[in-house]
Amino acid sequence: MRCATPWRVDPDDPRAPTAEVWEQLTPAQRRELVDSLPSEFPLDEASPPEGDPHWHPVTRARTTLERWFRRAGRRVYVSGNLAVYYPGERVFSPDVIAVVDVETHERDRWVVSDEGRGLDVALEVIVRGKRRKDLQRNVEWFARLGIPEYFVYDRTRGSLRGFRLPSSAAKVYEPVIAQRGHYASRVLGLDLVIEDGRLRFYAGDAAIPDTDELIDKLGALVDAAEQRAQEIESRLDEEARAREEEARAREEAERRLAEAMAELERLRRERGGA
Structure with a gap:
């Protein structure tokens, strides 16, 4: 009304x-x-x-x-x-x-x-x-x-x-x-x-700061953070590859040690049998 x-x-x-x-x-x-x-x-x-x-x-x-x-x-x-x-x-x-x-x-x-x-x-x-x-x-x-x-x-x-x-x-x-x-x-x-x-x-x-300046500043911070994240990721990848190579090397060393010990045992058995 x-x-x-x-x-x-x-x-x-x-x-x-x-x-x-x-x-x-x-x-x-x-x-x-x-x-x-x-x-x-x-x-x-x-x-x-x-x-x-x-x-x-x-x-x-x-x-x-x-x-x-x-x-x-x-x-x-x-x-x-x-x-x-x-x-x-x-x-x-x-x-x-x-x-x-x-x-x-x-x-x-x-x-x-x-x-x-x-x-x-x-x-x-x-x-x-x-x-x-x-x-x-x-x-x-x-x-x-x-x-x-x-x-x-x-x-x-x-x-x-x-x-x-x-x-x-x-x-x-x-x-x-x-x-x-x-x-x-x-x-x-x-x-x-x-x-x-x-x-x-x-x-x-x-x-x-006005909006444009804040956007530029935040954009620079984001770019820096992304670059830092990429650097960390790259370093972690390198560390992971290094660990994998170390693990493979350790496995290879253990395999060769096992083969050497087996060969030594065989030779001992042969000498004992002679």
Whole structure:
């Protein structure tokens, strides 16, 4: 049974209800309204396809962060290209998002009122996209929304910029000042670095390996283990052959000894008979 809600979702401009409207909704109405919000976003809000040059750094960033926090035992939800709904605001979808201390299950959308909190970190990757949107409009908008940290990686120019709210009450970003090329994310407890033209994450002075690097490293370990196994197998084969040759030599020596003893006994018998 459908529950009528006092909020209409416009398919051409879908928005979550304002905080005031949300407070008036029953749990059933809230659930129905959240489910009605589209997980895709309007074309005028989407960036044009930019192919592998955009997809690869976004994917590397997401998988690297997901794996790092999972191994560290931290509950950090990492996603990207996910419809994000702030109360009464236009839907948007950063390339990478992170929210700390929340459940990390899969989601179709992030609805701030329903989740009980907004984003902690947003990251955009520019290849040929709208620099003005990412470096001007988003800087003002995300600060007003209260997103604590925002980073923009311009792959074409090999540059990185970071923005941070100086306090929880602030609505204007301050730039994150790089220290020896490291842009610190206080929220994530990691540094963002441009290294050889690529976006990397550092934990202290150590770079966090991405999936490709882990695959290469594990592949090298597997190759080394296979080579070692082959060497051991070869040595065991040689030892087995040596044991077989030793056994054959021992059998031959025992056979000759038995023949010699038999011949000696025969000769003794012949001499005694003479």
